[in-house]
Amino acid sequence: MRISVIGCGYLGAVHAACMAELGHDVVGIDVDQHKVDELGAGRAPFFEPGLPEVLTKALETGRLRFTTDMSAAAEATVHFVAVGTPQTKGSFNADLTYVDAAIDGLLPFLSEGDLVVGKSTVPVGTAARLAGLVEGAKSGATLAWNPEFLREGFAVQDTVSPDRFVYGVPSGDAGAAATAVLDEVYATALATGTPRIVTDYATAELVKVSANAFLATKISFINAMAEVAEATGADVTQLADAIGHDARIGRKFLNAGLGFGGGCLPKDIRAFRARGDELGLHDTLSFLGEVDAINLRRRERVVTLTRELVGDLDGATIGVLGLAFKPNSDDVRDSPALDVVTKLVEAGATVTAFDPEANETATRSLPTLTTSETAEDAVRGADAVLVLTEWKEFRELDPAAVATLVAHKRVVDGRNCLDAVAWRAAGFEVRGLGRP
Numbered sequence: 055m056r057i058s059v060i061g062c063g064y065l066g067a068v069h070a071a072c073m074a075e076l077g078h079d080v081v082g083i084d085v086d087q088h089k090v091d092e093l094g095a096g097r098a099p100f101f102e103p104g105l106p107e108v109l110t111k112a113l114e115t116g117r118l119r120f121t122t123d124m125s126a127a128a129e130a131t132v133h134f135v136a137v138g139t140p141q142t143k144g145s146f147n148a149d150l151t152y153v154d155a156a157i158d159g160l161l162p163f164l165s166e167g168d169l170v171v172g173k174s175t176v177p178v179g180t181a182a183r184l185a186g187l188v189e190g191a192k193s194g195a196t197l198a199w200n201p202e203f204l205r206e207g208f209a210v211q212d213t214v215s216p217d218r219f220v221y222g223v224p225s226g227d228a229g230a231a232a233t234a235v236l237d238e239v240y241a242t243a244l245a246t247g248t249p250r251i252v253t254d255y256a257t258a259e260l261v262k263v264s265a266n267a268f269l270a271t272k273i274s275f276i277n278a279m280a281e282v283a284e285a286t287g288a289d290v291t292q293l294a295d296a297i298g299h300d301a302r303i304g305r306k307f308l309n310a311g312l313g314f315g316g317g318c319l320p321k322d323i324r325a326f327r328a329r330g331d332e333l334g335l336h337d338t339l340s341f342l343g344e345v346d347a348i349n350l351r352r353r354e355r356v357v358t359l360t361r362e363l364v365g366d367l368d369g370a371t372i373g374v375l376g377l378a379f380k381p382n383s384d385d386v387r388d389s390p391a392l393d394v395v396t397k398l399v400e401a402g403a404t405v406t407a408f409d410p411e412a413n414e415t416a417t418r419s420l421p422t423l424t425t426s427e428t429a430e431d432a433v434r435g436a437d438a439v440l441v442l443t444e445w446k447e448f449r450e451l452d453p454a455a456v457a458t459l460v461a462h463k464r465v466v467d468g469r470n471c472l473d474a475v476a477w478r479a480a481g482f483e484v485r486g487l488g489r490p
């Protein structure tokens with residue numbers, strides 16, 4: 055099939071490359087010339103394991119190209135819209151200006167029988183509004199909403215073989231035709247038995263935001279239990295292991311620590327709540343405010359634990375390991391680690407940070423940040439070491455070696471990822487979140 059992907063960021067670049075890998079002819083369109091140049095040269099503009107390989111292979115076949123020219127969409131019959139929907143400045147609402155601009159830009163290049171497929175995460179009601187615009191343009195095109203569930207760090211695998219597909223389509227013949235087109239796009243994964251659920255627009259939009267709301271709630275639940283553990287001397291990790299054995303609960307997404315960040319969970323729960331307010335459902339979704347508050351309190355807690363360890367943060371030297379919002383990513387959007395660094399610096403600490411992949415993105419976001427080239431350089435001379443992203447190389451650090459570098463043997467394990475027994479054996483004072 056001939057496909058265009060509009061918006062080539064964390065979602066769209068992976069989608070474009072994977073669709074070409076699956077045999078489709080794909081043009082990726084983005085307004086960012088630098089991104090388009092990088093992608094066209096086979097370089098991923100962000101760190102995503104496996105993406106450079108898929109990109110290079112797909113470019114070599116000639117089935118993939120990138121451009122800033124929206125008219126290239128005219129060659130395609132299926133158009134994925136994957137632009138950003140960030141939090142609006144000064145409010146919790148999703149900013150839909152990029153989606154609106156992408157649809158506006160696409161309309162003149164649509165033809166009879168084309169399918170426009172929304173992938174961006176949007177407030178419920180958006181697809182119906184955009185369908186009106188697409189139909190109003192009298193192009194003969196149809197709109198479907200096909201939300202994306204990929205995780206950064208596993209984006210290629212999640213795109214090629216997702217847990218499920220959700221198609222939000224209009225009723226009647228147009229919906230049946232849209233479903234048939236999407237089935238053809240995803241034929242490879244469907245052939246292996248990947249479930250697909252066909253719904254109306256509102257259900258598809260809600261599946262996406264409710265999935266993220268559920269995941270965020272699960273993390274905040276365990277972080278609330280961490281607060282209780284801190285007040286009682288209990289161990290939240292053992293608690294999570296124990297309740298996680300109940301198949302109805304499950305152990306995944308029960309890792310207590312610094313909490314969730316990134317370009318999606320925080321802004322999505324806020325936008326969902328804001329949309330709930332617009333729908334008169336304030337009480338129904340107000341618990342998401344608590345989910346957000348619990349999550350943000352964990353960041354303060356790490357600062358408090360550091361202060362308790364070093365005495366006065368003013369003048370303290372802190373070595374920070376981890377800046378990305380999660381391992382295997384260079385994404386620092388709403389990164390809990392970067393937030394903690396900012397708070398420490400505001401309190402007068404001198405911070406040197408290291409992340410295996412996110413030094414550059416973090417420095418772009420926080421230009422005053424001091425980063426180092428290695429974990430060893432970050433912790434050298436530190437009054438306390440903070441582990442804020444659970445990269446494998448930090449989990450595997452030799453505490454005896456770290457002990458020879460630091461000024462004081464103190465560590466705050468913001469992700470409950472260290473072997474506390476081993477670090478204590480090496481002479482470290484260890485503080486975790488919800489762990490004695």
Ligand SMILES: NC(=O)C1=CN([C@@H]2O[C@H](COP(=O)(O)OP(=O)(O)OC[C@H]3O[C@@H](n4cnc5c(N)ncnc54)[C@H](O)[C@@H]3O)[C@@H](O)[C@H]2O)C=CC1
Pocket residue numbers: 060061062063064065066083084085086089136137138139152155156159173174175176202203204205206317318
């Ligand atoms: N990052 C992720 O893991 C996932 C993201 N999503 C959703 O996908 C959407 C995109 O997210 P990301 O890829 O993370 O954002 P991003 O910010 O990395 O990428 C968005 C891209 O769209 C481009 N763009 C903006 N306006 C444009 C226009 N008018 N025409 C063409 N390109 C335009 C930007 O230059 C940028 O490259 C959001 O709604 C997000 O919630 C959903 C699932 C996973």
Ligand SMILES: O=C(O)[C@H]1O[C@H](OP(=O)(O)OP(=O)(O)OC[C@H]2O[C@@H](n3ccc(=O)[nH]c3=O)[C@H](O)[C@@H]2O)[C@H](O)[C@@H](O)[C@@H]1O
Pocket residue numbers: 175202203204205206207266269273306307308309310311312313314315316317318319379380
């Ligand atoms: O809508 C999106 O963009 C995506 O958001 C999340 O994916 P992602 O943000 O890539 O990362 P997650 O693995 O969900 O982690 C999110 C945050 O939660 C934190 N987390 C995760 C799990 C856990 O047990 N504890 C915990 O604190 C992570 O450290 C990270 O900061 C969802 O998992 C995806 O399904 C979804 O498509």
